[in-house]
Amino acid sequence: MDIANNIKRLAGCVETARLKSPLAAKEVVLLAASKTQPASAIEEAIGAGISDFGENRVQEAENKWPGLKKKYPGVKLHLIGPLQTNKVKQALALFDVIQTLDREGLAEAVAGVRDSGFGIQEKEFYIQVNTGEEPQKAGVAPEKADGFIEFCRKLGLPVVGLMCVPPVGQPPAPHFALLREIALRNGLGKLSLGMSNDFEAAVRMGSTCVRIGTALFGERAVIPA
Numbered sequence: 001m002d003i004a005n006n007i008k009r010l011a012g013c014v015e016t017a018r019l020k021s022p023l024a025a026k027e028v029v030l031l032a033a034s035k036t037q038p039a040s041a042i043e044e045a046i047g048a049g050i051s052d053f054g055e056n057r058v059q060e061a062e063n064k065w066p067g068l069k070k071k072y073p074g075v076k077l078h079l080i081g082p083l084q085t086n087k088v089k090q091a092l093a094l095f096d097v098i099q100t101l102d103r104e105g106l107a108e109a110v111a112g113v114r115d116s117g118f119g120i121q122e123k124e125f126y127i128q129v130n131t132g133e134e135p136q137k138a139g140v141a142p143e144k145a146d147g148f149i150e151f152c153r154k155l156g157l158p159v160v161g162l163m164c165v166p167p168v169g170q171p172p173a174p175h176f177a178l179l180r181e182i183a184l185r186n187g188l189g190k191l192s193l194g195m196s197n198d199f200e201a202a203v204r205m206g207s208t209c210v211r212i213g214t215a216l217f218g219e220r221a222v223i224p225a
């Protein structure tokens with residue numbers, strides 16, 4: 001497993017996919033999904049040019065990232081897993097980007113600490129959409145997305161884009177297309193779309209941020225429950 005080599009190869013695949021599609025974005029961020037990865041692997045990725053990282057759990061990120069952020073102040077940390085309302089302050093203290101706003105109570109909790117020095121106006125927020133309407137999956141339902149985007153904007157949250165995780169075992173392209181359509185009609189420029197298995201299709205559909213774990217770091221150890 002050679003992280004630097006993987007990154008080089010992935011960047012090449014992203015660029016090839018990008019050049020193939022008229023819908024593709026001008027720039028695609030290669031975000032390293034670093035859940036379960038040790039600091040050493042993260043530092044290897046930083047050394048190979050990665051500046052955006054995604055973590056799924058606030059707790060895990062709190063154990064891993066404060067030292068790394070101090071050492072590499074240019075790195076942008078994204079929360080790509082569900083956020084519990086009672087962890088909002090901890091999350092805002094550490095993450096630069098929250099990709100998983102998905103319910104009114106959470107948006108209100110974030111807006112509620114707007115004046116408490118977390119620098120919310122400098123952060124970026126994405127709304128997660130449950131494009132497959134899977135009961136076990138986080139995200140606002142597609143038909144509720146327009147209303148929820150409006151709700152977040154009225155609260156003054158800087159919403160920049162949408163994020164989704166399509167259902168396993170289905171072709172991802174229709175889900176990517178649906179997300180793109182919701183973003184376009186709401187004037188949102190960023191699309192967090194695509195993982196190890198489907199990032200090329202995501203780039204062709206206009207992804208501005210692919211979230212890659214396995215193909216970049218290698219297989220993950222099993223995540224303890």
Ligand SMILES: *Cc1c(COP(=O)(O)O)cnc(C)c1O
Binds near residue numbers: 081165
């Ligand atoms: C883990 C994770 C990824 C990366 O998944 P891979 O298939 O390992 O590339 C992307 N997005 C989210 C939300 C994740 O939890």
